[in-house]
Amino acid sequence: MLDAGLKTQLKAYLEKVTQPIELVASLDDGEKSRELEALLREIAELSDQLSYVRDDADARKPSFAINRVGTDIGVRFAGLPMGHEFTSLVLALLQVGGHPSKATQDVIEQVRNLDGEYTFETYFSLSCQNCPDVVQALNLMSVLNPNIQHVAIDGALFQDEVEQREVMAVPTVFLNGEVFEQGRVSLEQIIAKLDTNAGAREADKLRGKAPFEVLVVGGGPAGAAAAIYAARKGIRTGVAAERFGGQVLDTMAIENFISVEHTEGPKLATALEQHVRHYDVDIMNLQRATKLVPATEPGGLIEVQLANGASLKSRSVVLSTGARWRQMNVPGEDQYRNKGVAYCPHCDGPLFKGKRVAVIGGGNSGVEAAIDLAGIVSHVTLIEFDTQMRADEVLQRKLRSLLNVTVITSGQTTQVLGDGSKVIGLTYKDRIGGDTHRIELEGIFVQIGLLPNTEWLKGAVELSSRGEIVIDERGQTSVPGVFAAGDATTVPYKQIVIAMGAGSTAALSAFDHLIRTSAPVEAAEAVSA
Structure with missing residues (x-):
């Protein structure tokens, strides 16, 4: 799983661990479980402070906990935290292992002084650059305060769960079973929502x-x-x-x-x-x-x-x-934001694997989004308001080579359609002929400038x-x-x-x-x- 260079770097980081850690895996017979077990065994071999244990009690498989031995301190990942989340894994190992955080002392004390019981669940995707900040903030909070629990969940790996809970944007954070936050939030922002007196102070x-x-x-x-x-x-x-x-x-x-x-x-x-x-x-x-x-x-x-x-x-x-990001300002856009209407294809694209989506905008951002999404979803419809796309020609050539992409020019999106809980399609007007058309789809990515x-x-x-x-x-x-x-x-x-x-x-x-x-x-x- 880890190449020689990455192992060397990780081994150096793990020298900062001062408290014994157990990596406790919950696995099944699937390929991802075998990959996770191999990863955890490799990591455990890099430090005398780490040990690997298998315990299949957790319902989410594959998943694993990073626990400080003999304490209630720990964090949990459901899936393989690679890609953008590998840094979250490294920080979790260090912080559970006793290495101090770089957070200010004021922030640390705020977390430690939070009253109540908090169970957080964060859905992320490995391609999401916004997710690590949220995962790392909540992991740190669970290390600092024993009344706070956190599990970070790879949405692409637990697709049934994502659909059941209607997660259509990452990161999405649940607190005690209810949606708490969507999108990038910092440690300080999370604390401010929990500590109601923080703003006045x-x-x-x-x-x-x-x-x-x-x-x-x-x-x-x-x-x-x-x-x-x-x-x-x-x-x-x-x-x-x-x-x-x-x-x-x-x-x-x-x-x-x-x-x-x-x-x-x-x-x-x-x-x-x-x-x-x-x-x-x-x-x-x-x-x-x-x-x-x-x-x-x-x-x-x-x-x-x-x-x-x-x-x-x-x-x-x-x-x-x-x-x-500029919005379309059409009926349904606000209602279905983060319920199928998205603005970050890198972040939310994996949640639409095998589904039909639209990209609004034919500039560089829109065409790049359509190219990226075409490798994940079943079909992409790109809608450009102008009579022709404005993206660089090299991007347009790449887009035209993709078989599961349809390009519509002179199209004006007029409405986002939904069933009350999620997007089911959109309507657009042909600016030349004047006809209105409907497209059935599950996701809309808006890329029309700033x-x-x-x-x-x-x-x-x-x-x-x-x-x-x-x-x-x-x-x-x-x-x-x-x-x-x-x-x-x-x-x-x-x-x-x-x-x-x-x-x-x-x-x-x-x-x-x-x-x-x-x-x-x-x-x-x-x-x-």
Whole structure:
């Protein structure tokens, strides 16, 4: 199962295990059970602290527990945690084995202090780049608090269970038998949902912060670059982000980031955050901005109000709030989101194995999605609004070579159809002939571009007709002291490397603004006191 290089790496990691661990397998006579047993035996041989035990009592087969001997501490996987989940397996081995987590002490104490009994079940797919964060967060919680149990389940391997529980998107988390969350959530977000007083405590903490010299709103590539460039000037810098990493977290393969031949979005997002934390930057995660209040006088303080009721003040602001997936805005889309309507083919594609799906959009993202899905599902129908697909020709040639793909151009999706619990089809209008057609299917993957996250800025800064923040070549907005960068702006090309450059430009422009305004930050603090 493991090649020599991976074994060597894993053996080095397992040297950090300080507590004895049992790998307890529940197996049947199937091929996947034989693969799992081989994997667990290989892992157990890499450390004197690990041992392999077979106990077929668990109903899910193949599955296995990682238990700390003589304690109630452990986690469980149903399936083979390879692919994106191999890191989750390694971390589980280390944490059950006594190696400390990198979570902050405040977060660790929050988990340990949670009252009640919590049984979590997470359905994942091995191709899902969003799933490991959720699996790893819940695994850690089960290690820290004996009242928390967690099992991570490979949805593709337990298809009957997935269909019975109507799981049509990953990750999907059940808590005590009820749906708790769908999609990527961080450890802090999970805790916030369980600890109802966490939001109020965080808001009080934010209200007590002194004004910043540069406040970056948004934690994607543009925001990370802006924070680094500002912090390197030695000035007080803060980042308020709804989720650090932004849209990059939802990106599968990145092959055009100069000097890096290939990486994946979550890896890049982690590297961005680590780089920012290398400097003296105040990172305030899980913070959604709701209003921008410009300074009332030249050199005065700009205010950013947050959803939790707190507000932050700064002498300059860099807006880098990024963008999100554009929706079709047709009847049934909201009702059947995560019930057949999906936006991440890499994540949710394996759940539609052998089924019929549609891809909405004929750009690069849509055609790439159709190509990927064609290897999993029984049939793909790609619907493009325009008279022709807009994807690169090399992608179109590949798509045309696939026998289980139908391409419809000049098609306008008009409705998502469902039976009350899941998608059963869609209707589309032929924009040339005017006829309406119905397609029977089980899944719809929407790939029609991005929308800027700028609704909260209406009336505060100038926006384009598409809702993008209007900026000049220096990243300056219509408001003095407020700069912007990245996918939320009028920059013509929405690319990671361009966002990073724009973030750097905005931070340097903010610094230039600061040195040209007379009021020092100490005076600003005195005014706000």
